[in-house]
Amino acid sequence: MTIGIIGAGSVGGTLGTGWAGKGHSVLFGVRDPSASSVKELLGRAGASAKAGSATDAAACDVVVLATPWDATQSAIQSAGDLKGKVLLDCTNPLLPDLSGMAIGTTTSGGEKVSEWAPGTRVVKVFNTTGFGNMANPIYGTDRNTMLYCGDDSSAKQTAAELAGDLGFDPVDAGPLTQARLLEPLALLWITLALKQGLGLNIAFKLMHR
Amino acid sequence: MTIGIIGAGSVGGTLGTGWAGKGHSVLFGVRDPSASSVKELLGRAGASAKAGSATDAAACDVVVLATPWDATQSAIQSAGDLKGKVLLDCTNPLLPDLSGMAIGTTTSGGEKVSEWAPGTRVVKVFNTTGFGNMANPIYGTDRNTMLYCGDDSSAKQTAAELAGDLGFDPVDAGPLTQARLLEPLALLWITLALKQGLGLNIAFKLMHR
Numbered sequence: 483m484t485i486g487i488i489g490a491g492s493v494g495g496t497l498g499t500g501w502a503g504k505g506h507s508v509l510f511g512v513r514d515p516s517a518s519s520v521k522e523l524l525g526r527a528g529a530s531a532k533a534g535s536a537t538d539a540a541a542c543d544v545v546v547l548a549t550p551w552d553a554t555q556s557a558i559q560s561a562g563d564l565k566g567k568v569l570l571d572c573t574n575p576l577l578p579d580l581s582g583m584a585i586g587t588t589t590s591g592g593e594k595v596s597e598w599a600p601g602t603r604v605v606k607v608f609n610t611t612g613f614g615n616m617a618n619p620i621y622g623t624d625r626n627t628m629l630y631c632g633d634d635s636s637a638k639q640t641a642a643e644l645a646g647d648l649g650f651d652p653v654d655a656g657p658l659t660q661a662r663l664l665e666p667l668a669l670l671w672i673t674l675a676l677k678q679g680l681g682l683n684i685a686f687k688l689m690h691r
Numbered sequence: 692m693t694i695g696i697i698g699a700g701s702v703g704g705t706l707g708t709g710w711a712g713k714g715h716s717v718l719f720g721v722r723d724p725s726a727s728s729v730k731e732l733l734g735r736a737g738a739s740a741k742a743g744s745a746t747d748a749a750a751c752d753v754v755v756l757a758t759p760w761d762a763t764q765s766a767i768q769s770a771g772d773l774k775g776k777v778l779l780d781c782t783n784p785l786l787p788d789l790s791g792m793a794i795g796t797t798t799s800g801g802e803k804v805s806e807w808a809p810g811t812r813v814v815k816v817f818n819t820t821g822f823g824n825m826a827n828p829i830y831g832t833d834r835n836t837m838l839y840c841g842d843d844s845s846a847k848q849t850a851a852e853l854a855g856d857l858g859f860d861p862v863d864a865g866p867l868t869q870a871r872l873l874e875p876l877a878l879l880w881i882t883l884a885l886k887q888g889l890g891l892n893i894a895f896k897l898m899h900r
Contacts, residue, residue, distance in 0.1 A: 485853070492822040500825065500857045544849055548817075551800065558807045565810035568846040570853070571870075572817040574877045575800035580885065585803070587875055589795040591760060591784035598767045601774035608757075608781040613701040616709065621898040629879070637777040640753055644694070644779070648709045655879065656887055661780075663882070666796055666875040668783045670838075673865055673872070674897070676789065680862075683900045688883070689830040691892045 486511055486539030487546045488557050493572055494548030495523050502530040511539025511561070536561045546570045551584060582662065592631070592661025603634035605641040606661040610668045612675065615685050616648060625651040626685040629667070631660035653688055695720055695748030696755045697766050702781055703757030704732050711739040720748025720770070745770045755779045760793060791871065801840070801870025812843035814850040815870040819877045821884065823891050825857060834860040835894040838876070840869035862897055 485501055487494045490510040498508040508531040512520055515533035524531055539545060540561035547569060549557045554573050558564070575584040592606035607630035608616065619626035628650035630641045642652035655664060667686070674680045694710055696703045699719040707717040717740040721729055724742035733740055748754060749770035756778060758766045763782050767773070784793040801815035816839035817825065828835035837859035839850045851861035864873060876895070883889045 483849075493817065493825065496822040496825045497817060497857070501853065504856045506853075506856070544853070545811075546817075547804065554800070554804065555807050558804065561808075564808045567808075567811045568843075568849050569804070569808060569811040569813045570817065570850055571801050571804045571813050571815050573800050573804065574818050574874050575803070576878060576881070580878065580881055583874060583878060585800065586798040586871055587796050591763070591782050591794065592780050594784070594794070595756065595763065595767065595778070595780045595782065598764050599770075599773045599776075599778055602754075602776045602778040604778045604780050606780050608702065608706060608755075608779065609783050613705040616702065616705040621900050624898055626898070634777075640692075640777050641779055644710065644715075644753070647713045647715070648706070653883070653889075654887055656882055660879070660882065662795055663875040663879040665783050665792060666872040667879065669785055669789065669792060670864065670869070670872040670876065672785070672789055673869065674862070678863055678865055680897075680899070685898045685900075687896045687898050688889075689833055689835070689894045689896050690889070691830050 484542040485544045486542030488539050489548035499527040502527040511536040544568045548572045551575045587662045590661035603637035605632035607641045614682050619649045627651045627688040629655040631655040633658045693751040694753045695751030697748050698757035708736040711736040720745040753777045757781045760784045796871045799870035812846035814841035816850045824894050828858045836860045836897040838864040840864040842867045
């Protein structure tokens with residue numbers, strides 16, 4: 483299987499290096515294949531990797547899109563005909579300052595609740611997992627992570643203690659606007675459990691090393 | 692600490708039972724405190740729990756909102772004055788058929804990419820974690836989960852194999868519209884790593900039991 487990677491930054495470079503190490507033929511589609519950064523990358527990736535144009539990458543069996551969001555549309559256009567291709571999209575439509583998503587995610591239930599209950603210290607919490615995990619958040623020797631967010635630190639501390647009381651591993655996810663991220667995570671859990679057939683005994687753990 | 696829970700369904704009931712078991716005073720704020728389902732809940736929750744009105748729940752030290760989304764605004768209104776309260780919001784603005792979020796999440800980069808590259812078989816993948824984890828997705832005896840979504844099953848199988856090649860545990864998250872959930876998950880990882888100070892050596896694992 484040949485793999486064409488459009489974008490040779492941290493993500494594209496790491497993926498390509500990993501796959502080349504597994505014996506896949508990797509082609510990095512870049513603006514300047516003779517650039518020193520590309521040569522360095524090819525040195526790390528080894529003999530199974532080479533560099534070419536975005537069009538060369540688009541000719542591979544599998545095409546990987548690993549561009550910054552604002553370069554994505556033009557990268558697709560410069561790749562030429564992609565019809566029928568398996569296109570692995572690794573991009574994320576992030577605002578440059580990471581303050582939110584550039585498209586698609588504009589508000590949250592948590593912010594609505596705060597608006598509907600003015601003057602309260604809202605913490606978004608206990609929304610990202612099912613009640614079975616709330617009854618028992620222990621998975622063998624691991625604990626279900628409970629992410630929470632809000633704008634009042636003492637209210638958040640209360641939420642964290644109450645999560646810990648139930649056996650969760652509480653993790654502060656930031657200000658209340660982060661509910662824009664925790665609520666989609668809830669629907670992700672729900673759809674994995676109910677629509678993808680994984681069942682209710684699944685839970686996210688944030689690992690550290 | 693007294694805890695008032697607005698909504699005595701699966702989530703509110705489970706949380707309240709858990710906290711009552713830890714010795715907290717719990718009050719379930721319900722429409723009809725003498726309903727048989729409420730009596731049954733109180734039997735499970737034990738002596739530290741009682742039932743009352745939404746206003747009674749709102750008078751507790753901590754107020755927990757555990758209502759279906761479409762009942763949330765009216766529940767807040769019926770609770771009366773909540774100023775200064777710690778309000779733990781466990782709600783999620785889900786569409787009733789779980790096909791998406793009712794507010795706030797309307798499209799995704801993955802869908803845009805599919806629109807910009809017509810005829811391709813797009814898989815959203817390798818977007819939810821950092822390149823350090825792509826280079827090494829192993830955490831002790833655990834593996835970083837790689838969620839992916841798309842509308843073409845063979846393209847998804849390719850994505851899963853390529854994720855497995857790198858050491859990830861690949862998990863099918865459903866159709867391409869699920870990119871609306873995977874992209875916010877990416878920003879959650881990024882903000883936990885960079886803004887909440889947890890650093891880059893963190894990763895999500897989907898646990899099973």
